[in-house]
Amino acid sequence: MNTTQISDSCVTCPYPNPQASLRLFCFPYAGGSSLIFRPWFNSLPKTVEVCPIELPGRGILMKLTPLSRLEPLIEDLAPVLLPHLDKPFAFFGHSMGALISFELARLLRREYNISPIHLFVSGRRAPQIPDRKPPIHALTEPEFIEELRRLNGTPKAVLESPELMQLLIPILRADFAAHETYIYTPASTLDCPITAFGGLQDEEVSGSELQAWQEQTNATFSRQMFSGDHFFLHSAQSLLLQSLSREIHRITSEISCQSP
Template identity: 55%
Template sequence: MQNFFTANPWLQITRAAPRARLRLFCFPYSGGNAALFHAWQAELPAEIAVCPVQLPGRGARLAEPPFTQLAPLVRAVASALYDYFDQPFAFFGHSMGALLSFELARYLREHFQISPAHLIVSGHGAPQLPDRNPPIHALPHAEFIAKLREFNGTPSQVLDNPELLEIILPVLRADFAICETYRYEPRAPLACPISAFGGVADAYVSRAELVAWRAQTNATFSARLLPGDHFFINTTRAALLHALAQELEPVLRNHAVNPANGIADVVQAAGCVAP
């Protein structure tokens, strides 16, 4: 593996981490983008390098068509990020991002015999459970907008603006299609620890559905409920990052930094720190 960062449209790293011992790759929810995680570097322990993943169809990649199925997206992410897995790494994913990070961990195990040191899934029930929410990605325009209002994850200012809707609706429909067409295939549990986070008032993911993630690992498992609804990632950030840091602390204890391969140095040298 290469031990350096190169300019990569899949990553949007905004701040270097000179003391980092762990790369935390962060995957957004449906319609979300890498900007969701830009503030995290300043609020997490200095030993963690936050690596926000930018998917096609959003941000600087707005002109690229979004994926509509999970399997090809997993393959594309694995190919794009493989060279960055040469140091200890972990995954965090919320909602759709949880599903993506889980299947990416399985793909890396099966095709490259590598694994994240920890998988943190948030706002999504265990993948082996049936989806109790009816599909919405193919609904007519008005009905789709009404459902988005129910989810409370897209600002009203966006939903009431036809020009903004024209930009974000294709991505939202594509992301919902990824989740709603996903079909779980039973395989051996992962070897890495899994932590599952949920919102106390999340109407779409119950505590039991979070706890069911336990079946997906042969290592340790924990589940936490945090204040907020399905989008507690936005409203309860301090508590979320505190919990995340606690879950990753054992990983940091077990991996010493190599000064010759400092994460901040390779990020800055490659010029991939976003303005």
């Protein structure tokens, strides 16, 4: 692998929608790729252009070394995203992706005076709450695989394939390291509304830890819970997309009312 910086190709948009009034940038969980958001394209309103983000080490960026710290990842992503922020935009991120989208929103405001119109965070405790569980990124391979099995986010067939795991483990270790070494720095609250999604059976994130995202915005906040564990965005996908669609309809209606 090489260590070339993230390029514009990290912003994927398989179905361009120039008439959309809103762009939704989607950030995957640890080990995930932009492909996890492919089922979303036909389920969300036509007023939104869905732009999944591909992180280094996977998909079309497979030759890039995965970044094991969050700060350099955010610093690389911001200037690449900037040309795509020429219309109202929102962020959606699940688990590690929620943390990426939050810190990216803070950096864009701080350095470019640009903010998302809405932040959707999913399956992740609020950033000011320290991790209550020991890190797993440096575990031995058998222990690491056992933790992946417990989290229930990696298909059993993949876990039992030595060839696939040989490709996936370096990416997962880097992603978990970026997530687990994150240190929250207090800053002024965001101006955009935040919606937090959670799984009712998620043992990684409690309802109160999701509710604490309210402290990160001086705008409106809402929390919505779905049946499922940490990966409810797959098991409860249709309900999640229905909820997201309602929010997007509301946001794009407001955008239309504000247009001259």
